[in-house]
Amino acid sequence: MSPLLIYVLLSIVKVAIVTVVLLMCVAYTVLLERKVVGRIQNRFGPSRVGPFGLLQPLADGLKLFLKEDIMPTSVYRPLYILAPVIALACALLSIAVVPFGANIQYRGIDLFQIADLNIGLLVILGVTSVGVYGIALSGWASNNKYSLLGSLRSSAQMVSYELALGLSLVGVVIRSGSLRLRDIVDVQATHGILSWNVFGGFQIVAFFIYLIAAYAETNRAPFDLVEAESELTGGYHTEYSSMKFAMFFMAEYANMITVGCVATLLFFGGWTSPFGNLLPTPHNIVIQALLPIFWFVIKVFFFVFLYIWVRGTTPRFRYDQLMGFGWKFLVPLAIANIIVAALIYAPR
Amino acid sequence: MAFGMYLVIFFIFGALCIAGALNLLLQRHPINSALSLIVVMTSLAVLYLLLGAEFLAAAQVIVYSGAIMVLFTFVIMLLNAGEEERTRGSRAAYLVGFPGVAALLGLLTYIFLSVRMPLGNAQLGGGTLVTTSDLSRVLFRDLLLPFEVTSILILVAILGAVTLARKEES
Numbered sequence: 001m002s003p004l005l006i007y008v009l010l011s012i013v014k015v016a017i018v019t020v021v022l023l024m025c026v027a028y029t030v031l032l033e034r035k036v037v038g039r040i041q042n043r044f045g046p047s048r049v050g051p052f053g054l055l056q057p058l059a060d061g062l063k064l065f066l067k068e069d070i071m072p073t074s075v076y077r078p079l080y081i082l083a084p085v086i087a088l089a090c091a092l093l094s095i096a097v098v099p100f101g102a103n104i105q106y107r108g109i110d111l112f113q114i115a116d117l118n119i120g121l122l123v124i125l126g127v128t129s130v131g132v133y134g135i136a137l138s139g140w141a142s143n144n145k146y147s148l149l150g151s152l153r154s155s156a157q158m159v160s161y162e163l164a165l166g167l168s169l170v171g172v173v174i175r176s177g178s179l180r181l182r183d184i185v186d187v188q189a190t191h192g193i194l195s196w197n198v199f200g201g202f203q204i205v206a207f208f209i210y211l212i213a214a215y216a217e218t219n220r221a222p223f224d225l226v227e228a229e230s231e232l233t234g235g236y237h238t239e240y241s242s243m244k245f246a247m248f249f250m251a252e253y254a255n256m257i258t259v260g261c262v263a264t265l266l267f268f269g270g271w272t273s274p275f276g277n278l279l280p281t282p283h284n285i286v287i288q289a290l291l292p293i294f295w296f297v298i299k300v301f302f303f304v305f306l307y308i309w310v311r312g313t314t315p316r317f318r319y320d321q322l323m324g325f326g327w328k329f330l331v332p333l334a335i336a337n338i339i340v341a342a343l344i345y346a347p348r
Numbered sequence: 349m350a351f352g353m354y355l356v357i358f359f360i361f362g363a364l365c366i367a368g369a370l371n372l373l374l375q376r377h378p379i380n381s382a383l384s385l386i387v388v389m390t391s392l393a394v395l396y397l398l399l400g401a402e403f404l405a406a407a408q409v410i411v412y413s414g415a416i417m418v419l420f421t422f423v424i425m426l427l428n429a430g431e432e433e434r435t436r437g438s439r440a441a442y443l444v445g446f447p448g449v450a451a452l453l454g455l456l457t458y459i460f461l462s463v464r465m466p467l468g469n470a471q472l473g474g475g476t477l478v479t480t481s482d483l484s485r486v487l488f489r490d491l492l493l494p495f496e497v498t499s500i501l502i503l504v505a506i507l508g509a510v511t512l513a514r515k516e517e518s
């Protein structure tokens with residue numbers, strides 16, 4: 001076979017596997033959230049479908065598939081249909097640049113990453129910034145006051161927090177001197193937990209800025225003003241039903257997972273082991289390849305769990321508090337962090 | 349092989365860019381026009397990528413397709429702007445506009461055809477201005493003073509906007 005054909009075929013296989021795994025993760029993150037939030041609120045959560053409720057995502061998916069797709073009469077049809085597609089497409093797109101494991105090549109093709117770009121980090125930021133349209137347009141096209149208020153809030157919120165989010169990543173980029181995600185991880189790979197950006201890279205402030213801004217960017221509690229149930233019934237997806245609603249839902253959870261992946265890569269050493277060279281290198285080549293993926297998944301799981309934990313414990317911000325916090329606290333702090341990081345890494 | 353693929357991608361996104369630009373002019377509703385503008389800007393980013401200017405492409409998507417156009421749509425949604433109105437003025441614009449565009453197009457075609465040679469196989473900055481680090485070296489070393497002056501200019505513009513938007517306190 002020609003190299004081009006191998007490249008195309010392997011890329012298709014990689015895309016298919018990553019998409020399926022991501023969607024499965026999305027389904028089970030929903031279950032995890034219902035279980036954990038249930039426990040936090042002193043109840044059990046779903047427990048009837050399958051053992052421990054493990055088949056609940058299947059039942060939910062089936063229900064959403066079979067539900068009637070209601071098209072309200074006064075919506076602006078093209079954008080009403082386009083909006084959930086944009087939201088889901090952008091949510092699934094950014095996972096393409098995420099490296100899941102060590103750089104293991106088969107015939108010159110990276111097995112654990114779909115696309116290795118020099119500007120991987122910028123691609124993630126760009127896709128995130130385009131993802132705003134899904135929510136913004138859905139609210140406008142629904143022709144509903146609650147939806148419109150929700151999407152107006154989301155546009156303002158996401159543009160504001162994108163700034164703090166972008167600025168918080170500068171310190172990481174200064175340390176690695178590259179926007180390529182593999183380079184950023186490689187700098188953190190030398191001494192295990194001590195060389196991770198969050199500890200050894202002195203980026204702990206940047207990490208918290210990133211985490212807070214990313215929660216706002218994905219419209220999750222405590223920043224879920226976009227769909228604040230008590231004020232806006234359902235926010236931007238009030239008028240959506242069936243699969244269109246499911247697409248927004250999947251987009252939200254896929255974004256959570258992407259944020260988990262990015263936080264892992266940028267601040268927690270990606271797929272590297274926290275023990276560095278203290279652990280002996282395994283001799284079996286399969287274990288050697290799969291161990292990094294194990295660490296990566298553990299770290300991403302931690303971030304997804306943190307999302308749910310935060311949702312279960314914190315009350316929602318008020319809108320003016322949200323804006324004030326973003327512009328008056330996070331942005332100046334992020335700029336100060338850039339100056340400190342630049343001073344730390346200037347002598348090199 | 350690779351060159352042929354580049355050409356195909358160039359034609360697809362060039363066509364998308366022009367289609368978006370035409371749609372931007374022909375649509376009656378401001379939100380459709382704004383969305384067409386997003387299509388134009390994103391396909392321009394792909395064209396930058398084809399020229400090897402990856403940072404420029406990413407910045408185009410983040411700044412223009414992302415931040416600026418979100419503000420456009422935000423304003424359109426906030427004002428709930430309706431369809432474009434037909435007035436005497438808009439008809440006059442048609443009468444003057446089409447010949448004007450035709451004249452401009454003719455002029456541009458003439459210029460492009462007469463200085464055709466350097467336009468083919470265009471390279472950004474003679475091939476030295478490609479990666480992010482090249483770009484930052486030029487910006488922060490060779491052109492540091494103009495860069496800083498521009499940023500102060502933008503700061504002044506922001507301050508002006510804040511002052512204008514501020515309500516009188518009394």
